[in-house]
Amino acid sequence: GQQLNQSPQSMFIQEGEDVSMNCTSSSIFNTWLWYKQDPGEGPVLLIALYKAGELTSNGRLTAQFGITRKDSFLNISASIPSDVGIYFCAVPGRSNFGNEKLTFGTGTRLTIIP
Amino acid sequence: ETGVTQTPRHLVMGMTNKKSLKCEQHLGHNAMYWYKQSAKKPLELMFVYNFKEQTENNSVPSRFSPECPNSSHLFLHLHTLQPEDSALYLCASSQEHEGNQPQHFGDGTRLSIL
Numbered sequence: 001g002q003q004l005n006q007s008p009q010s011m012f013i014q015e016g017e018d019v020s021m022n023c024t025s026s027s028i029f030n031t032w033l034w035y036k037q038d039p040g041e042g043p044v045l046l047i048a049l050y051k052a053g054e055l056t057s058n059g060r061l062t063a064q065f066g067i068t069r070k071d072s073f074l075n076i077s078a079s080i081p082s083d084v085g086i087y088f089c090a091v092p093g094r095s096n097f098g099n100e101k102l103t104f105g106t107g108t109r110l111t112i113i114p
Numbered sequence: 115e116t117g118v119t120q121t122p123r124h125l126v127m128g129m130t131n132k133k134s135l136k137c138e139q140h141l142g143h144n145a146m147y148w149y150k151q152s153a154k155k156p157l158e159l160m161f162v163y164n165f166k167e168q169t170e171n172n173s174v175p176s177r178f179s180p181e182c183p184n185s186s187h188l189f190l191h192l193h194t195l196q197p198e199d200s201a202l203y204l205c206a207s208s209q210e211h212e213g214n215q216p217q218h219f220g221d222g223t224r225l226s227i228l
Contacts, residue, residue: 004156033216042204042219043157044116088157092216101147101170102217104157 006105019076021108023089032072033090117141120220135190137205145210146188151202200227
């Protein structure tokens, strides 16, 4: 099946630092999604990318759809305490039954050190 | 507020108990999903309901039984679960057949099997 390699698995940073994470695959996709999951809550969509090379921002978050269509990047500038959580990349696809399904990366856990 | 509400938020049950998880979406979507999220593993798709019809069972054991009485409500009936079933169970919804529309998640039910 499809597999998304997300890195790094975890990050320990100080408040104010910039953050970069990425997601790669051996397959080509037409859409890349980035979700964030706060402790005790479900994933929330941050950014959706629909075109190769696209660069999209949401506040301090910027995501890019890789030109090869096999990867995507998420950057967070000037991190703040509420950025703590797990960030997931995801790609839509079709299951063997023809249903739309999301494949998720393994996540990047972001921790801010006091 | 994501528009997808799950109850209960936490559930502790013995292996011989029968319980149900509930999900309700207020987004007017026509597809609903159950996912399992275990520690250090990607989200695993369990079931897909499209237009109230179950269209996918992703090799889930029969001790998990889904029910979708209408396009806004989704249940997951649990019986004779095993300790390895302890996990966060997430419900999601989306609008199928409109391109790669992102899925919207509830906050999940944290299930612990004693």
